[in-house]
Amino acid sequence: MEALIGSQGLTKMTRNELAVxxxxxxxxxxxxxxxxxxxxxxxxxxxxxxxxLSAAAGVYAVTLLPFSVTLGSWHEVVAxxxxxxxxxxxxxxxxxxxxxxxxxLCAVQVGVLIFEWLEGAGQIPVIKDAVFCLDGxxxxxxxxxxxxxxxxxxxxxxxxxxxxxxxxxxxxxxxxFFLVLTxxxxxxxxxxxxxxxxxxxVFWEGTTLCSFLLIRHExxxxxxxxxxxxxxxxxxxxVVMSLAGVVAQRGGAESLEGVLxxxxxxxxxxxxxxxxAKSAQFPLQSWLLGAMVAPTPVSALLHSATMVKAGAYLVLxxxxxxxxxxxxxxxxxxxxxxxxxxxxxxxxxxxxKRVLAYSTISNLGLIVACAGIGTPLAYAAALMIVCFHxxxxxxxxxCVGAIEQEIGSRDIxxxxxxxxxxxxxxxxxxxxxxxxxxxxxGMLMSKLMAIEAAIEAPLVVLLVIAGSALTVFFWAKxxxxxxxxxxxxxYRLERMPRSMMGVLVVLCAxxxxxxxxxxxxxxxxxxxMALGAFPHAAEKAVAALRAAGQxxxxxxxxxxxxxxxxWLVTVWRFNPGYVRLPYLAGENRDETELSYKFTSxxxxxxxxxxxxxxxxxxxxxxxxxxxxxxxxxLLVLSLLGVLGGR
Amino acid sequence: xxxxMALFFVVVVAPLVGxxxxxxxxVVTARLQGRVGPPLLQPLxxxxxxxxxxxxxxxxxxxxxxxxxxxxxxxxxxxLALGGDMVLALFAHAFSALSLVIGASSVRSPxxxxxAQRKIMQMLAYExxxxxxxxxIYLRTGSFMASAVGRLDAPLIVSLPLxxxxxxxxxxxxxxxxxFDVATSHHAxxxxxxxxxxxxxxxxxxxxxVAHFYETFLLLGIVAAFFVRQIWLxxxxxxxxxxxxxxxxxxxxxxxxxxxxxxxxxxxxxxxxCNIIWLYVRRTQGG
Numbered sequence: 001m002e003a004l005i006g007s008q009g010l011t012k013m014t015r016n017e018l019a020v021x022x023x024x025x026x027x028x029x030x031x032x033x034x035x036x037x038x039x040x041x042x043x044x045x046x047x048x049x050x051x052x053l054s055a056a057a058g059v060y061a062v063t064l065l066p067f068s069v070t071l072g073s074w075h076e077v078v079a080x081x082x083x084x085x086x087x088x089x090x091x092x093x094x095x096x097x098x099x100x101x102x103x104x105l106c107a108v109q110v111g112v113l114i115f116e117w118l119e120g121a122g123q124i125p126v127i128k129d130a131v132f133c134l135d136g137x138x139x140x141x142x143x144x145x146x147x148x149x150x151x152x153x154x155x156x157x158x159x160x161x162x163x164x165x166x167x168x169x170x171x172x173x174x175x176x177f178f179l180v181l182t183x184x185x186x187x188x189x190x191x192x193x194x195x196x197x198x199x200x201x202v203f204w205e206g207t208t209l210c211s212f213l214l215i216r217h218e219x220x221x222x223x224x225x226x227x228x229x230x231x232x233x234x235x236x237x238x239v240v241m242s243l244a245g246v247v248a249q250r251g252g253a254e255s256l257e258g259v260l261x262x263x264x265x266x267x268x269x270x271x272x273x274x275x276x277a278k279s280a281q282f283p284l285q286s287w288l289l290g291a292m293v294a295p296t297p298v299s300a301l302l303h304s305a306t307m308v309k310a311g312a313y314l315v316l317x318x319x320x321x322x323x324x325x326x327x328x329x330x331x332x333x334x335x336x337x338x339x340x341x342x343x344x345x346x347x348x349x350x351x352x353k354r355v356l357a358y359s360t361i362s363n364l365g366l367i368v369a370c371a372g373i374g375t376p377l378a379y380a381a382a383l384m385i386v387c388f389h390x391x392x393x394x395x396x397x398x399c400v401g402a403i404e405q406e407i408g409s410r411d412i413x414x415x416x417x418x419x420x421x422x423x424x425x426x427x428x429x430x431x432x433x434x435x436x437x438x439x440x441x442g443m444l445m446s447k448l449m450a451i452e453a454a455i456e457a458p459l460v461v462l463l464v465i466a467g468s469a470l471t472v473f474f475w476a477k478x479x480x481x482x483x484x485x486x487x488x489x490x491y492r493l494e495r496m497p498r499s500m501m502g503v504l505v506v507l508c509a510x511x512x513x514x515x516x517x518x519x520x521x522x523x524x525x526x527x528x529m530a531l532g533a534f535p536h537a538a539e540k541a542v543a544a545l546r547a548a549g550q551x552x553x554x555x556x557x558x559x560x561x562x563x564x565x566x567w568l569v570t571v572w573r574f575n576p577g578y579v580r581l582p583y584l585a586g587e588n589r590d591e592t593e594l595s596y597k598f599t600s601x602x603x604x605x606x607x608x609x610x611x612x613x614x615x616x617x618x619x620x621x622x623x624x625x626x627x628x629x630x631x632x633x634l635l636v637l638s639l640l641g642v643l644g645g646r
Numbered sequence: 647x648x649x650x651m652a653l654f655f656v657v658v659v660a661p662l663v664g665x666x667x668x669x670x671x672x673v674v675t676a677r678l679q680g681r682v683g684p685p686l687l688q689p690l691x692x693x694x695x696x697x698x699x700x701x702x703x704x705x706x707x708x709x710x711x712x713x714x715x716x717x718x719x720x721x722x723x724x725x726l727a728l729g730g731d732m733v734l735a736l737f738a739h740a741f742s743a744l745s746l747v748i749g750a751s752s753v754r755s756p757x758x759x760x761x762a763q764r765k766i767m768q769m770l771a772y773e774x775x776x777x778x779x780x781x782x783i784y785l786r787t788g789s790f791m792a793s794a795v796g797r798l799d800a801p802l803i804v805s806l807p808l809x810x811x812x813x814x815x816x817x818x819x820x821x822x823x824x825x826f827d828v829a830t831s832h833h834a835x836x837x838x839x840x841x842x843x844x845x846x847x848x849x850x851x852x853x854x855x856v857a858h859f860y861e862t863f864l865l866l867g868i869v870a871a872f873f874v875r876q877i878w879l880x881x882x883x884x885x886x887x888x889x890x891x892x893x894x895x896x897x898x899x900x901x902x903x904x905x906x907x908x909x910x911x912x913x914x915x916x917x918x919x920c921n922i923i924w925l926y927v928r929r930t931q932g933g
Binding site: 466 | 700705709710720730731733737741744748755756759767774784791922923
């Protein structure tokens with residue numbers, strides 16, 4: 001009997017190890033195969049297969065949850081070697097790009113690593129923890145990374161085909177592109193699974209390198225410059241993280257769990273600064289805007305759905321241990337500040353990808369703010385945003401990519417009549433934007449929870465409110481522009497690679513379904529996770545958490561549904577005889593069937609045209625950014641100040 | 647049973663109250679301008695007339711947003727009547743206004759689009775007041791549930807007097823009254839024609855009118871809620887406030903959109919913020 005249990009325990013052990021190994025290694029191998037594939041169809045097939053397998057592996061791994069994997073002490077050597085190799089690679093690329101500052105940072109990092117190694121050999125007593133672990137939080141991210149990431153990979157195969165026809169990138173480049181993009185999934189899986197700080201640092205560095213290579217993909221001077229900037233800021237984050245490793249080792253911890261357990265505030269603050277760089281929070285936001293030169297699947301995968309979430313994930317993971325401390329208050333302020341300022345700057349942008357980038361910074365700020373508030377309700381709100389934002393924003397980036405390939409512009413003002421020229425994409429875009437701001441959908445419910453959770457911190461709640469109002473502004477403008485359309489009796493589906501179209505439809509269905517079921521997801525999944533993260537939460541905090549799940553859900557589902565049904569019925573029974581031209585500023589000219597010309601002064605025909613408001617003078621990006629950065633640096637400094645005055 | 651009664655009240659009775667109030671508005675306005683004015687039930691006759699007209703549209707997209715506008719307006723009232731979450735009700739109300747904006751910007755008429763932009767500016771101006779109102783109620787009752795207001799021992803006006811003042815200004819915007827009727831109005835403006843609702847006709851315009859009746863009831867109901875427990879006093883004050891709004895409408899000129907935002911964000915929002923700070927301080931001192 002005992003032997004039986006023993007063997008079962010053993011198989012369970014190896015199964016967990018296998019799950020981790022597959023999640024990390026499979027995409028790397030798939031990427032390498034895609035790189036080697038001589039023909040495009042074979043490359044696409046390999047990428048598709050890898051995407052499918054890693055999605056399955058991700059979902060399977062989550063059914064095993066929670067588990068942890070411990071390894072012999074050999075793994076530390078492997079981690080250090082991997083890290084040194086990665087730093088070496090980064091330094092090589094930085095040298096290639098003449099980024100001397102980055103090379104210097106790499107040298108510092110090597111120094112820190114060697115110092116840590118020597119000091120560790122000096123036998124500081126360190127509590128040994130699991131090397132990898134999969135809990136609810138990591139599980140949520142694993143699903144996002146592999147399922148949404150897999151879909152984006154499939155989309156990318158179609159996208160790059162069209163992209164190369166437009167003259168972007170050559171064959172060999174495309175192989176490397178898929179090597180990095182597919183392999184990234186494995187590194188990202190490793191990042192969220194890692195518990196050991198050494199391994200966390202390895203994967204952190206690895207995702208930085210992926211991001212750099214993908215931003216540089218186009219090879220234009222602009223792309224190279226932006227890639228260098230992204231590398232600089234993220235390597236800075238990496239150095240800070242290595243420093244955190246040294247301090248943690250001195251404090252007798254080597255893993256995130258250890259940092260949580262012994263409440264090493266200094267380590268926490270250092271990790272948070274690294275996280276701010278990765279999650280592109282003010283004052284380290286500039287690299288994410290530059291990263292938008294990369295092909296759109298990259299923006300969707302790395303720069304909105306997964307990689308930038310790593311920072312917010314790290315803060316979220318550590319937050320419960322530091323609940324109520326002054327450090328957390330400052331972190332909540334930094335997040336709230338990024339949320340509001342990025343939303344304000346998004347209002348002034350008409351470049352669709354920049355709007356999405358600012359909106360991403362903004363939402364990441366809200367996650368960080370919620371993590372900083374540190375109540376179970378705030379934690380739950382942050383989790384909701386992590387999930388729903390990844391899906392919706394990934395979808396929107398994919399839509400913008402498809403639109404850009406069709407109309408050759410990413411300016412929002414050029415997106416009128418899209419409903420006629422590409423009805424499917426435009427419809428999916430509108431649906432995706434609506435899920436960002438309309439009541440029954442998850443993003444809005446999580447904003448609601450964020451506001452309710454922030455209520456005890458007056459400054460944060462003001463920032464969250466201001467940010468929410470501005471968010472509504474830029475989405476409304478964009479939706480209005482995309483759905484501006486004349487009456488057409490028939491709509492013809494646009495031509496697009498089937499892989500792109502399929503992914504748009506599937507992801508849109510997921511976003512709509514998940515968004516509608518957001519309250520059920522909250523009650524079934526998010527609430528237990530938040531309770532698990534805060535086992536000693538006060539009774540009042542738990543009551544707030546439960547109250548948010550007990551919202552009246554029937555009116556918010558029934559009324560919009562009634563409206564949608566009424567609209568469908570009207571459209572079904574629509575009589576084209578009721579269509580009129582819009583009222584313009586004078587008499588309509590009927591030169592063509594769909595004329596927007598009217599008779600103006602001296603009988604001159606004038607085309608009616610009204611653009612949206614951008615407040616380019618008030619919300620001037622160039623003028624506001626330096627001040628916002630200054631304020632944000634002060635906040636970061638006060639983070640260190642709080643530490644000193646502890 | 648109480649719930650069913652409340653639902654019946656807000657879904658069926660509320661628009662009728664709103665309709666009569668709007669009729670009264672037109673009579674009072676006419677008297678102020680030295681006219682006799684239409685009968686009290688003129689809004690009802692207008693509604694019937696509009697309903698029988700041809701449903702003319704520019705495209706099919708804009709129709710959906712009329713339904714959403716009305717649905718979210720009714721939903722706001724239902725949520726409040728159920729004693730539900732006030733932040734959720736606030737969001738529903740905001741999206742109701744927003745669907746008009748999105749609907750109006752889905753056509754190529756410049757008047758409609760400019761009206762839509764101005765409507766968003768209006769939202770930027772008044773939404774902070776609404777949110778601060780909810781925050782203030784939370785600080786007073788310790789709950790986001792609307793039902794908690796009914797259980798208060800002293801009326802809200804005692805602890806939220808400055809927020810009440812700010813709310814009165816926001817009300818003027820929401821009712822599309824001068825000096826803030828920049829997005830649309832019952833009187834056609836020269837430079838904006840009919841603004842947000844320009845490209846809606848016939849039954850769709852009728853539905854927007856119905857939503858307006860609901861909204862009138864909602865906004866005045868919130869005024870009354872400041873005096874909860876002395877509900878008749880609240881109703882009285884709400885009627886006085888409405889009459890005041892009509893008078894202000896008739897004696898003021900319409901002003902610029904940017905002026906509106908600046909005006910709201912300086913005095914009323916700051917007043918409300920002061921009130922909120924005062925409540926925070928009292929809470930931390932009282933433990």
